[in-house]
Amino acid sequence: MGKEKYVMSSGLAFFEAKEMERLGKFARRGWFLEKFAFSGFVLRKGKPEEVIYSLDYQSEADDEYFSYFEEAGWKHVCTGAGVMHIFSAAPGTTPIYSEQATIKEKYEKESQSMKKVALPAFLIAIMLVVLLFSSENGFLPTVVGDISEYASYATFIVLIFTGMPYLSYQYKLRKLEKRNV
Amino acid sequence: MPRNDSLEVGELTDTSYYILLSLMEPKHGYLIMKTIEEMTDHTVVVGPASMYTTIKKLLRAELIKLHDKSDKKKVYVTTEKGVQLVKKEIERKRLMIQHGEEILANKGE
Numbered sequence: 001m002g003k004e005k006y007v008m009s010s011g012l013a014f015f016e017a018k019e020m021e022r023l024g025k026f027a028r029r030g031w032f033l034e035k036f037a038f039s040g041f042v043l044r045k046g047k048p049e050e051v052i053y054s055l056d057y058q059s060e061a062d063d064e065y066f067s068y069f070e071e072a073g074w075k076h077v078c079t080g081a082g083v084m085h086i087f088s089a090a091p092g093t094t095p096i097y098s099e100q101a102t103i104k105e106k107y108e109k110e111s112q113s114m115k116k117v118a119l120p121a122f123l124i125a126i127m128l129v130v131l132l133f134s135s136e137n138g139f140l141p142t143v144v145g146d147i148s149e150y151a152s153y154a155t156f157i158v159l160i161f162t163g164m165p166y167l168s169y170q171y172k173l174r175k176l177e178k179r180n181v
Numbered sequence: 182m183p184r185n186d187s188l189e190v191g192e193l194t195d196t197s198y199y200i201l202l203s204l205m206e207p208k209h210g211y212l213i214m215k216t217i218e219e220m221t222d223h224t225v226v227v228g229p230a231s232m233y234t235t236i237k238k239l240l241r242a243e244l245i246k247l248h249d250k251s252d253k254k255k256v257y258v259t260t261e262k263g264v265q266l267v268k269k270e271i272e273r274k275r276l277m278i279q280h281g282e283e284i285l286a287n288k289g290e
Contacts, residue, residue: 068229071211098228
């Protein structure tokens with residue numbers, strides 16, 4: 001068993017390409033991606049090697065899905081949250097996406113699933129803030145304000161962790177569309 | 182965001198076009214990738230993620246179907262609907278080339 005270490009991620013939704021390059025740099029120094037960890041990755045010590053990494057989102061990943069990657073020379077490294085799959089390969093291997101239309105789909109799907117949580121969280125947050133102000137100004141009992149305040153903290157956390165990735169995917173999609181013209 | 186699905190308007194992306202062509206004979210995933218590479222003299226290479234999403238899309242649109250599932254590998258084949266769409270696409274591309282050639286010929290090149 002080799003040594004392990006934890007590195008923090010700056011967020012795959014925002015810096016996907018940078019994060020993949022960074023993992024490649026670690027591999028060159030002999031630290032290989034082992035698995036996802038909270039807000040980061042666990043790396044394991046090994047022999048330095050030139051490796052490239054790619055991330056794909058797929059919620060319906062089955063045997064067929066993984067066999068396509070394997071046959072194209074991409075090794076499945078780890079899966080996070082059931083939908084994020086990281087693959088590694090030797091430099092020069094065919095990229096996992098060869099067509100822009102399918103890259104767009106990757107971000108569209110992720111963006112939709114983030115929106116499903118972010119949008120209700122956004123509406124709930126607004127409602128809670130309205131309740132909080134109403135209670136502070138004496139329109140509603142103080143206890144309503146107290147409950148709203150604590151509930152709003154939880155809601156804002158959910159909103160940040162889904163809303164920010166949502167905006168990032170939307171930005172990526174817009175960039176892809178501009179290039180398409 | 183409007184879904185820009187070219188299949189719905191009856192147009193084929195390059196990847197879909199080549200997958201349909203290579204599935205005129207039943208094949209499994211890896212063989213499709215290899216066939217396309219050889220057919221196009223390595224100018225068209227389909228990545229595994231693009232391959233998987235395009236296969237799913239062609240299945241949903243009934244342009245290909247599952248032919249055989251024995252031996253753990255799924256084997257697909259182009260349907261009659263798929264063949265018709267390929268024919269339409271070839272006709273469309275033929276016209277595009279013709280237009281281009283005419284214009285360039287008039288320009289004296």
